[in-house]
Amino acid sequence: MGKRTESNAERMFMKNISAFVREKRLEKKKTQSFVADWLNVTFQQIQKYEKNSNDLGLWNFVVYCKKFDVNPGMVISQALDNMYLPEQLIEEGKIQVTTVTSKEIANDPTHRLDAKYWIDKKSEIKKGKPVDIFEIDKKQND
Numbered sequence: 001m002g003k004r005t006e007s008n009a010e011r012m013f014m015k016n017i018s019a020f021v022r023e024k025r026l027e028k029k030k031t032q033s034f035v036a037d038w039l040n041v042t043f044q045q046i047q048k049y050e051k052n053s054n055d056l057g058l059w060n061f062v063v064y065c066k067k068f069d070v071n072p073g074m075v076i077s078q079a080l081d082n083m084y085l086p087e088q089l090i091e092e093g094k095i096q097v098t099t100v101t102s103k104e105i106a107n108d109p110t111h112r113l114d115a116k117y118w119i120d121k122k123s124e125i126k127k128g129k130p131v132d133i134f135e136i137d138k139k140q141n142d
Contacts, residue, residue: 016079017061018052024068025050038067 025035025046032043032050039046039060048054056064065072105111 013079014055015052017056017075018050020075020079021046021056021064022050024064024070028068035064035067039063 025032032046036043036046041060045054049056061075062072065075105113110117
C-alpha cells in the first residue's frame with residue numbers, strides 16, 4: 001500500500017490547527033516544555049506540532065484543548081472556516097480578510113453578519129471572490 005497523499009484542504013486544515021496550537025500556548029504564556037509535560041511528549045515534539053512538521057494526534061489535540069479550556073469541536077470548526085488563515089493565501093489574493101466593528105454592523109441598515117457582504121462592502125479593489133478550499137481540491141483532482 002502506497003503512501004497517502006494529502007489534499008490541499010487537509011494541508012490547510014492542519015496548518016490552521018498548528019496555528020491554533022501555537023497561538024493558544026503563547027496567549028496563555030506557557031512554554032513548549034510546560035505543554036510537552038501535559039501531553040507526555042518532548043518540547044521538540046511541540047515545536048514540530050506548531051510548525052506543522054508532525055500531526056498532533058487526535059487524543060493529544062483533545063487533551064491540549066481541554067487543558068486550555070477550549071472546546072475541540074469549536075477549534076475544528078474554526079480551522080475548517082479558516083479562522084487561522086495562512087498569510088500566504090492572503091498575500092496571493094486567494095482569500096480576502098477584513099475587520100468590522102460592532103458599531104459598523106449596528107449602523108449598517110441591513111445588520112448583516114456574513115463575511116462576504118462586509119468584504120465586498122469594504123473592498124475598493126476586488127481581486128476576485130474568496131476561494132473555497134474544497135473547490136480547489138475538486139478542480140485539481142478532476
